[in-house]
Amino acid sequence: MAEKHEFEFQIYNSMTKQKEKFKPIVPGKVSMYVCGVTSYDFSHIGHARAYVAFDVLFRYLKHLGYEVKYVRNFTDVDDKIIKRANELGEDALSLSSRFCQEFLTDMADLHCLPPNEQPRVSDHMDQIRDMIQKIIDNNCAYAVDGDVYFSVDNFPNYGRLSGRKLEDNRAGERIAIDSRKRNPADFALWKAAKPGEISWDSPWGPGRPGWHIECSAMSVAYLTETFDIHGGGMDLIFPHHENEIAQSCAACPNANINYWMHNGFVTANDEKMSKSIGNFFTIREVTKLYHPLALRHFLMGTHYRSPVNYSIAQIEISSEAVYYIYQTLEDCDGAISQFQEEIKTSGKKYSATDDAKKCVKNLRNHFEEKLSDDLHTPTILNAALQEALRLMNKILGMLKKKLQKPQKLSNIESLIQLEKEVRGVLDVLGLLSSSTYSEVSFNAS
Ligand SMILES: [Zn+2]
Structure with missing residues (x-):
């Protein structure tokens, strides 16, 4: 049971856009899911910021006396991983496994406590295929030429986290027009394998999951479809988290997450971090020069929602x-x-x-x-x-x-x-x- 404390714990909920008193679904227990890294390279200080912020949350909830179940995934199957593996002539899963390990080293250096579960996409194909099938059965997705797309027109609540309306995504501007999609905003749940790519069998043909479906499937697998806190960087609000909500609710109409938390961006030398302008820093580069806890201290020196x-x-x-x-x-x-x-x-x-x-x-x-x-x-x-x-x-x-x-x-x-x-x-x-x-x-x- 959480202990009695003088101050009421309040967190800013990106869904309601206000600070709210934290009240877990099960008294004394907290379930939280934070989107993890796509493991194809060393992680940068933007990643450090997100995971330090949610580590502070994890630690503070424990300090308040809660029993916390914290799940953070690894995206180990993805376009970027496949591309990098091809460049290096390496097996995609062995490349991603290597960078999962490097990420864990960085997290230990930064004193981020290990989450209770750190699921990887490649280990959860059954759950992902099952969820896609449920979404198809509930009439919110369709298969075409080995791909499966989520149909945003069949999900009336689409856009409630980001506040975006479907008209905002004008075809051809941000999303390349694909004539096979019923609406340009439809997004992939399953991608048919291209020749030579790593793939898994499915009722729709060999392929691999789209990015968003993994977090819906793995959060259900470890926390059920209703849990307390979902976190990630602000850049994930759209489309990743918006799509997660759509998928989870389309598969299970009772799905609900009570608090959405998002951390702010990291800029470097007052500009967006970019390899091309030379202001891109990996965690490893910084911790070679400074004590890792100096980086942690720096990141905590700004409120987690503000830009740093x-x-x-x-x-x-x-x-x-x-x-x-x-x-x-x-x-x-x-x-x-x-x-x-x-x-x-x-x-x-x-x-x-x-x-x-x-x-x-x-x-x-x-x-x-x-x-x-x-x-x-x-x-x-x-x-x-x-x-x-x-x-x-x-x-x-x-x-x-x-x-x-x-x-x-x-x-x-x-x-x-x-x-x-x-x-x-x-x-x-x-x-x-x-x-x-x-x-x-x-x-x-
Ligand atoms: Zn995610």
Whole structure:
């Protein structure tokens, strides 16, 4: 059961376009699905942003006491994968499997907790074919020459997430006209195999799934057709998530997802990231130069729905901020262990200073208030946490001077309490570095 907390957890729902109180379908339990990567290359910092944002959500829900089932897929069958595999003369599934592994390495470096399930398309062909068949049976899709298309005209609610109307997709502008489609906005559920392409058998001939159907089929397989949270980058609202809703509801009229969450874009040097203009950064390129947690800190320094701009100047600032955090914790550990014997033998209980007590309380309140407000990480990193770190350093400075025993031990007690609270906050934010983590070895409270 979720614990009682002072602040009500609110999240911005892209479907209703407002912040809403979070209420899970099953009390105490949360089911969430986040669209994963198409694994044909190293992931870039735009991917890092999405998965750090949803990792903060995952961690915070657990902190609130929920039992969370988090599913994040791998698209391991796709046009881009097939194209890259052909270029490299490599088997498509072996190429995608290699980059799934690289992605997992990046996620571990960025302290993103592993989801409970990480399904791959190639392992779920039965579920995908079954769902396509259901959509055909329900008259919302049609097969033509080995392809299967979703018929948007037979799904009246099409466009309710993105707010797009079918007239907005004027034929020939964004979608190449295909005379076999009944409506230019119809999209592929199944694609007939071209010669030499990897394929799976199906009632419509050998082929492979269209991109969108996998998330509908795999979310049903792991979370059922009704679940709490669906997340992804803003660029997925249309067409990917719009099409997912259409497919899921066409296959199962009761399908429903209560909260849609989308993270904002990443630009680099104030421009859209692009390989051709040289401002494209993979996670690996950044983490070769900076601590991965500096990248995580940088990404959390902006609210997840706002655009974030990557630049060397910004990552340098985060790098210094992370260094300052770990240096402070290490100095605290040093001071506490230095006085450990003295505290044990003093036989008297010294309480923390009023300043320290106030600071601990403030950090705890501020942390829950801000994270409960649609995961507002920047104000925690830039305000309450800074205040606590400043006070810890001030106390560390005072301990270097000659102090009376009661004052000295009261300051140590202050450090112990401050450090415990700061570590707790860093843990939920995924910023606790295991290499500097050493459990405070005694609890003087
Ligand atoms: Zn998806």
